[in-house]
Amino acid sequence: MLEQKLIGVVTSINSAGLSVLLDGNITSLNRDLNGKTYFIGQLSTYVLIPMGNLVIVGMCSELKKEDVTINGSPTQRYLMLVTLVGTVKGGKYERGVSNYPTVDTPVYIAEDADLAVAFSVYQRYGFSVGNLSLFETQRAYLDANKFFGKHIAVLGSSGSGKSCTVASILQKVAPYPDTNIIILDIHNEYAKAFEGKCNHIAIADFELPYWLMNFEELRETFIDENDENAASQITVFKDLIVGSKKGKNPEMSSIITVDTPVYFDLAEVRARMQYLDTEKITAGLSIPKEGPFYGKFTRFLVRLDGKLNDPRYGFVFRPKTYIKSSTMIEFLSKILGADGSAQVTILDLSGVPFDVVNTIVSLLARMIFDFNFWNSNRRDFPILLVFEEAHNYLPSTGVGAGSGAARRTVERIAKEGRKYGVSCMVVSQRPVEVSETILSQCNNFVILRLTNPLDQNYVRKLVPDSFVGLVDVLPALRQGEALIVGDAISMPLRVQIDYPNPEPDSADIKFYEKWKKSEARTKINEVVDRWWKQEKV
Ligand SMILES: Nc1ncnc2c1ncn2[C@@H]1O[C@H](COP(=O)(O)OP(=O)(O)OP(=O)(O)O)[C@@H](O)[C@H]1O
Numbered sequence: 001m002l003e004q005k006l007i008g009v010v011t012s013i014n015s016a017g018l019s020v021l022l023d024g025n026i027t028s029l030n031r032d033l034n035g036k037t038y039f040i041g042q043l044s045t046y047v048l049i050p051m052g053n054l055v056i057v058g059m060c061s062e063l064k065k066e067d068v069t070i071n072g073s074p075t076q077r078y079l080m081l082v083t084l085v086g087t088v089k090g091g092k093y094e095r096g097v098s099n100y101p102t103v104d105t106p107v108y109i110a111e112d113a114d115l116a117v118a119f120s121v122y123q124r125y126g127f128s129v130g131n132l133s134l135f136e137t138q139r140a141y142l143d144a145n146k147f148f149g150k151h152i153a154v155l156g157s158s159g160s161g162k163s164c165t166v167a168s169i170l171q172k173v174a175p176y177p178d179t180n181i182i183i184l185d186i187h188n189e190y191a192k193a194f195e196g197k198c199n200h201i202a203i204a205d206f207e208l209p210y211w212l213m214n215f216e217e218l219r220e221t222f223i224d225e226n227d228e229n230a231a232s233q234i235t236v237f238k239d240l241i242v243g244s245k246k247g248k249n250p251e252m253s254s255i256i257t258v259d260t261p262v263y264f265d266l267a268e269v270r271a272r273m274q275y276l277d278t279e280k281i282t283a284g285l286s287i288p289k290e291g292p293f294y295g296k297f298t299r300f301l302v303r304l305d306g307k308l309n310d311p312r313y314g315f316v317f318r319p320k321t322y323i324k325s326s327t328m329i330e331f332l333s334k335i336l337g338a339d340g341s342a343q344v345t346i347l348d349l350s351g352v353p354f355d356v357v358n359t360i361v362s363l364l365a366r367m368i369f370d371f372n373f374w375n376s377n378r379r380d381f382p383i384l385l386v387f388e389e390a391h392n393y394l395p396s397t398g399v400g401a402g403s404g405a406a407r408r409t410v411e412r413i414a415k416e417g418r419k420y421g422v423s424c425m426v427v428s429q430r431p432v433e434v435s436e437t438i439l440s441q442c443n444n445f446v447i448l449r450l451t452n453p454l455d456q457n458y459v460r461k462l463v464p465d466s467f468v469g470l471v472d473v474l475p476a477l478r479q480g481e482a483l484i485v486g487d488a489i490s491m492p493l494r495v496q497i498d499y500p501n502p503e504p505d506s507a508d509i510k511f512y513e514k515w516k517k518s519e520a521r522t523k524i525n526e527v528v529d530r531w532w533k534q535e536k537v
Pocket residue numbers: 156157158159160161162163164165429479480481496497498499500506507508
């Protein structure tokens with residue numbers, strides 16, 4: 001290897017990586033090689049450590065000045081910490097390192113040409129998400145099967161470019177004939193990015209009939225676990241649902257359980273609960289006696305009526321189209337396209353009342369998971385589920401009322417989805433607040449600028465041990481620049497993600513530009529009117 005590329009020697013080695021003592025003659029931390037300036041010790045730059053017929057590739061994760069004693073005299077030298085990422089053998093690059101260098105092994109700068117072999121490992125898939133930040137002409141190639149086939153986390157502070165990254169990545173696969181992507185879009189940002197080429201469903205104008213909910217979702221919606229009568233409410237509610245399901249679907253009555261997604265009449269169940277709540281037993285008694293559930297369902301009924309009579313929940317509790325079990329086929333065909341033909345479906349949750357977002361997410365995600373669970377053709381029908389703003393409904397500790405169903409559903413998908421061809425992309429600005437079970441099942445992390453130290457530390461725990469040093473680069477990333485770590489790439493990569501075209505409806509609002517112009521068209525009466533009618537724009 002060229003002497004001009006030599007920068008130092010290995011001084012110690014442990015499971016996290018190597019320490020490299022830089023040569024004493026290195027005073028300025030850059031070097032010109034073949035017409036390009038290479039920065040020595042810059043975070044996430046690469047080095048080479050030749051060992052016999054192998055070349056080990058490492059990545060700089062820290063640079064510091066240390067007092068060292070050379071030939072008996074104390075002196076200050078640069079010490080570089082290096083994470084080992086892969087090995088080049090016989091012109092071929094492999095992830096990981098099996099032969100470790102020893103102390104005193106020389107360390108060299110990696111030139112673009114040295115790394116071409118590593119960067120092109122996955123070129124054959126033809127799937128690339130952007131340019132490498134440190135090698136502007138190099139594309140970042142990923143193994144697309146591994147990337148989409150295992151779960152993905154897209155993390156970064158607000159405004160770091162997550163929505164643009166998700167749009168950009170998905171736009172690359174959206175045109176394929178059999179792509180199946182379903183985006184749970186909390187702020188209705190994505191329709192613009194897939195304009196005219198997606199199956200856009202505004203959930204609040206659609207119908208998500210209550211009878212598709214499983215009992216856990218129904219219970220979470222209607223029963224207050226802190227009510228002293230919650231246990232009786234649960235038992236009776238469950239029995240009455242099973243009874244109504246059997247009554248409405250007599251041909252299936254022998255196979256029906258409380259969770260079978262068939263039609264039942266909520267009004268009928270309600271009427272029965274009300275009857276029990278006010279029941280007085282007179283038969284054979286001179287003074288009527290209160291029934292066993294007398295007064296025990298009053299609060300339940302108030303809660304239920306509150307939901308049933310609220311027009312905002314009409315799309316769930318007062319379905320007009322989906323009022324027979326057989327309409328479940330139409331329902332699924334809307335979401336997946338006729339026989340699964342939709343490539344990108346955007347489930348726009350922007351108009352959904354906040355307090356039912358959880359239940360709705362749980363219902364939608366579960367329906368899709370269960371669909372592939374029962375689909376004998378699932379291996380040919382893999383589905384990617386995208387959860388935007390996941391911290392809102394997939395919380396890390398969901399003990400509060402109404403917050404558990406979505407988390408439990410998605411945790412199950414995170415654990416079992418791979419077997420059934422359902423994969424998740426979890427997008428969040430607050431990784432600390434997202435279920436650890438879900439994030440720890442992710443195999444690939446696309447991490448954009450992350451400024452909060454708590455979140456950085458959390459990410460440090462999530463990524464494989466040897467890459468923790470790289471987390472230090474996160475606060476310094478540009479908009480749309482990501483550190484990609486995971487098994488779909490040849491080594492951790494710093495990538496400037498391609499700008500999506502078209503972009504999602506998430507652009508920064510230009511406060512200063514807007515303030516300078518006098519074209520404000522805000523009419524307060526119109527805003528108030530929409531507020532009353534709950535018409536979100
Ligand atoms: N790849 C990119 N290259 C250049 N600029 C980008 C890129 N991606 C995003 N940006 C800029 O960053 C802004 C914010 O992006 P985006 O809405 O995707 O952020 P976000 O992380 O989703 O934010 P939030 O957490 O608030 O939803 C965009 O308006 C765009 O100008």
